[in-house]
Amino acid sequence: MKKLPIILSLIATSSNLMAAGRDTISVVGSSTVYPFSTVVAERFGKTTDFKTPKIESTGTGGGMKLFCAGAGIDTPDMSNASRRIKKSELEMCEKNGVKEVTEVLVGYDGIVIANSKATKQMEITRKEIFLALAKQVPATDGSEKLVDNPYKTWNEINPDLPKTKIEVLGPPPTSGTRDAFAELVLEGGCEQFAWIKAIKKQDKNKYKAICHSVREDHVYIEAGENDNLIVQKLTTNPKALGVFGFSFLDQNSDTLQGSIVDGEKPTFEGIADGSYPVSRPLYFYVKNAHVGKVPGIKEFLEEFTSEASMGEEGYLTDKGLIPLGEAKLKKIRDQVLSFTPLKL
Amino acid sequence: MNRTTTEKVVKSLKQRHRKEKLFKAAGFASVCFGFLLVLTLISDIVIKATPAFHQHWLKLEIDYQQEWLGVDSLDYEKLESADYRKVLRRSILAMMPEVSGRQDKRSLYKLVSNNAEFTVRDALLKSPEFIGKKKNVWVMLDDDVDSYLKENTEFSQTGIRISEKQAGWIEQWYNNGLIDKQWNTEFLTSGDSREPELAGVRGALTGTMWTMLVTLILSFPLGVAAALYLEEFAPSNRFTDFIEVNINNLAAVPSIVFGLLGLAVIINLFGMPRSTPLVGGVVLTLMTLPTIIIASRASIKAVPPSIREAALGLGASKMQVAFGHVLPLAMPGIITGTIIGMAQALGETAPLLMIGMVAFIVDVPMGVTDASTVMPVQIYLWADSPERAFLAKTSAAILVLLTFLMMMNTLAATLRRKFEKRF
Structure with missing residues (x-):
């Protein structure tokens, strides 16, 4: 207790010093x-x-x-x-x-879409990712109408894709990675529907709502801001895909593989020269x-x-x-x- | 009548005994379950943390050629800013003359830590007579190599970010006895770093100590004084009731709210420096105060009235009763309450987020106004880092935090025993 006054005076002097700059x-x-x-x-x-x-x-x-x-x-x-x-x-x-x-x-x-090496590498387009994850997608009969996302497995979107449940772990809306993912991947896939792209000119907000909204029926799982957590969850659940930054794929290349997006592998060179479509x-x-x-x-x-x-x-x-x-x-x-x- | 009661008692005896046994068994089972959970948690952390306590080093023969260093005179300042990267790289190449080609050289240099050139520098600054001569220096290996050596027993496999070629070089060094495994003392003696092999907890630990000190200095006297006043001196009226309700409510406020308050009032209004233990301590004080007040009031209340009456009867003033009799007797309880409050504050990150203590800070804080982080924040930041070696560091930091907590609790137990009086 004798030291108390000394400590207090120390605190006082040092906070005075701090104010200077x-x-x-x-x-x-x-x-x-x-x-x-x-x-x-x-x-x-x-x-x-x-x-x-x-x-x-x-x-x-x-x-x-x-x-x-x-x-x-x-x-x-x-x-x-x-x-x-x-x-x-x-x-x-x-x-x-x-x-x-x-x-x-x-x-x-680069933003990568990766899965565990225990399963096959995915080859996917941005349009398919949009169809798998958007809240509302164009109706399957080809009419220009939006319906609640009906897809449950990947092969329902494209018969060439595996017959596994769609399950994607990714960052929550507060994350910058999520913003970039929505903008580059979802919107990139979304605007390939000409009639949706046409909406952009008339009503920008509506267009954004269509292209950036992610489905909320537990297919897209918000795994928190921590990319390491997504990496760990992917190794225990080989069927799921994960969305995170390239540096985490780089560090975990022994257990994870990045999906091929629009025909391009997520490699260092591919991101550097811009051929890999998802980089910011x-x-x-x-x-x-x-x-x-x-x-x-x-x-x-x-x-x-x-x-x-x-x-x-x-x-x-x-x-x-x-x-x-x-x-x-x-x-x-x-x-x-x-x-x-x-x-x- | 009597007979029937006895009969009833005898009859139900068996059932009551069974119930008792059942309850005892259930209680024991729940204790066991809790213990098992704690054991699993701790052993998981310990297993994950073990790699962090060792570090592999490489013995290099460093050739301090004056020409490579690019210095013409030997004064300290010149030597301090010389080109040690060149010296280091040339020395590594001299050891592995068969490596050629830009790509190969690059992957060879990558095997030693980014910090190696500073180790080489410090070795020369310590003994400048070695300039122009060769000297053996132990440098740290890169975290990828370190993890590779810890995870693999054979050199034939490639590791994470370790190619076949690199594995071959490592094997060569290993077989020549150039690689040594040592206790990782850096972990406790250095501050944070983005290189896992260099990262240590000293900065965060010191930050925690400063923050806790500020919290203790502010919250203990304030809390005890408030409790003493409310219990011993305050008239019981609407106003004191109102205060009492509010203190109880304050104890239940989520901690992030205190962080927002800290940002708005302490930083923006009072202009205290961001990210410092001073602000952190003040914010955590707000959080621990209600806990301390409530615990202190309970233990003051538990002091038998006869003690007070006896003292008053012998002519002591109210003040003398409070400080001479009530407070010493209530002290063990007050200390327990303080420790619970402090332990809570020790593990807090949410309020510190708002006041900028979630930050990358390398320098060890030397006072309460230096920027610093605290242990739980350090754990959070490491858990979020992409480098794999930080996984072990995270667990090791958790162990350090737990040890710190245990030390705090032991201190509290000792103090309590010292103050405890039987009557």
Whole structure:
């Protein structure tokens, strides 16, 4: 008990010191970009005299909210995003005094549809995935009408597919992976019906509701934000398919195989050259006003955009990032290091 | 009349005995079942955690050629920023001269940890006289190699992310006695990392200690004072009833709500720094306070009134009664309540999510205003990582958390015994 006053006074003094400023870079945002920016941060902390940046995994939307809350030193310096910043978000930023924002395109991430190696590799098209998972699908008689999804087994959709129950484990709606899955796979399959695509011009919201809604009769199982959980469930249930990021397939290639989508295998090369249809860009955004105020931002960006990290043989590719390619990387690097503000 | 009662009693005796036996058996069975569950859980965690306690190292003969390092003078600063990656890679190649081709070289370099170049650097900085000379340095193997060595007994198989060629090289090293398995002390001495072989719990453990310290310092005196006031001094009227109801309600509020409150009030209004044990401790205080108050009130109430009356009768003031007699006697119960509240706070992640303590933080926090995480958050973050080796780390971190909890409980038991008075 004698130590109590000492500790209390310690707390008091250290909180006084804190108010003066910040010497650690603060990053928030997407859980998909998190594994990459943490690697850069760790290396940055080890090779320079700056402190290791602090990286929070808040999700893309949550990160943007924090990032755009204001230009003060108590707000984050950077925000990771697994999609491009929305116009509304940039407007919110400007309204709150965050005038200039630099965009950094990090690389690409593939979304895979995988199953256990105990069963056959699936060969599937995006249209088939849409028919298997959408809440409402075009009626089977060919008329331009939507009915509640009647399909129970894969071979009902296409006789070439196996005669197993449709069972897909995937991320919940709060996840960025789910957004990308809905946009790239479901919508990609959905728009192959010409009459549904025609709706897009008349009523965008209705079109989105048709293409992005996932069925709720326990065929698509929301397995939580944790991709590892989906991986573990797939090994115990060989009949199920799972939806998750490419890096998890890369790490578990001994037990899992990625399905062939639209005739393309989910490989590193296939995602890099864009032939695999389900990949998305990863970004982060930097608050220009904080450059110079928080030490190390410029150096951190130099490290991040260097050939050694984001390049084709950089350490980020070891972690599953699909690189930009040499010419594009150089362009992005120049753009970033001159802090060109983003205009949408 | 008497006879019939006795007869009835005798008659039903057997049945009552049977009922008793049945109840005893059911009780014993449920205890056994609970014990079995705990045993399965713990053994599952221990089995999964075992790989995390060892780490494989590789002995390398590092050739500190000045030319490779790219330094012309020997001052510390120059040496600190020299090109150790080149030295490391050239030294590995010197050991495996038969490897050629860009692809092969790349897969060879991948076998050692990303941290190896820093190990090589630190070895030279410690003894700069080795510049231009060769020195044996133990470097960590990559987590893929480490898992491969732990999971496979033969080198003929390929492993996860380990090709046939790589397996051959590993075998060669292994047979030459260059690979050594050691206790993974890094796990307890280093902070978080994205490389599983380097990741440790020290940062999270220190963060937990700071957070718990803040929680204890704030919640214990406040909670005990509130309980003492409500039990011993407060007049019983509508107002105190209202407070009492509210304290009970507060104990049932989901913890995430406290996190939201922390974000809105403590961070945004008072401007305390995000992601720090200080804010975490304040938020967890809000959560533990009701538990401590309720437990303390119960144990204060359990102090026999005769003690108070005797003290008052001998001329003690109310204050003297409360602090000299009631509080010491109630202390064991108060400590138990505090420990229950603290244990609850120890395992909390939900409120910390809102105040930014779910984050990747490498540096070990040196005070309550340094950014930090806590143990349960660390477990959550590792469970979510793609690298397979983090699976073992997750379980190992759970064991550390359980040990921490047990130590806390033992401390509480000792304190309780010390304060316990019989009357």
